[in-house]
Amino acid sequence: xxxxxxxxxxxxxxxxxxxxxxxxxxxxxxxxxxxxxxxxxxxxxxxxxxxxxxxxxxxxxxxxxxxxxxxxxxxxxxxxxxxxxxxxxxxxxxxxxxxxxxxxxxxxxxxxxxxxxxxxxxxxxxxxxxxxxxxxxxxxxxxxxxxxxxxxxxxxxxxxxxxxxxxxxxxxxxxxxxxxxxxxxxxxxxxxxxxxxxxxxxxxxxxxxxxxxxxxxx
Numbered sequence: 001x002x003x004x005x006x007x008x009x010x011x012x013x014x015x016x017x018x019x020x021x022x023x024x025x026x027x028x029x030x031x032x033x034x035x036x037x038x039x040x041x042x043x044x045x046x047x048x049x050x051x052x053x054x055x056x057x058x059x060x061x062x063x064x065x066x067x068x069x070x071x072x073x074x075x076x077x078x079x080x081x082x083x084x085x086x087x088x089x090x091x092x093x094x095x096x097x098x099x100x101x102x103x104x105x106x107x108x109x110x111x112x113x114x115x116x117x118x119x120x121x122x123x124x125x126x127x128x129x130x131x132x133x134x135x136x137x138x139x140x141x142x143x144x145x146x147x148x149x150x151x152x153x154x155x156x157x158x159x160x161x162x163x164x165x166x167x168x169x170x171x172x173x174x175x176x177x178x179x180x181x182x183x184x185x186x187x188x189x190x191x192x193x194x195x196x197x198x199x200x201x202x203x204x205x206x207x208x209x210x211x212x213x214x215x216x217x218x
Contacts, residue, residue: 133152
């Protein structure tokens with residue numbers, strides 16, 4: 001089995017689904033618009049700098065899920081995916097996924113963005129396997145907490161190792177596509193790391209190591 005692993009935000013997507021979901025909630029009035037949008041932006045800038053406090057961010061980003069019934073959240077999510085996410089999917093990203101699928105590779109998305117937001121996005125790409133931060137669900141409602149280790153930085157490595165162990169198989173070859181310095185732990189661990197429209201830190205590491213640097217922007 002050969003395994004092609006994709007980061008999602010700013011890699012397969014020409015944008016960030018986590019940040020965009022927060023801005024979408026602010027626009028809909030589901031949260032305190034201006035204050036929430038400003039805090040969401042601050043967390044996004046921390047992420048870009050590689051200084052994000054993931055626990056603080058998840059407390060912030062998952063809190064709105066606990067305030068509303070799941071059916072209402074799903075209706076908002078469907079509108080979000082249709083109006084915000086679908087325009088972020090480029091022909092080049094779809095072609096890359098199709099190339100690995102045609103090769104017979106197993107396809108996997110690993111993203112720090114929570115599974116509530118990312119599950120329908122993985123489905124748009126036709127990618128069955130998704131490792132994402134798990135929001136806690138109790139008695140049919142989200143609690144605002146998360147389960148296990150967030151799939152962020154070294155947490156992506158752990159999630160992948162646990163997933164492979166549960167399947168009882170080790171891939172013969174691995175690719176990982178990412179845009180972010182936050183994914184260097186997993187990029188360093190795979191056979192074929194690929195920098196996609198990378199940030200400055202990842203670009204420098206890719207150039208130093210001779211990793212391919214590609215763009216998925218149309």
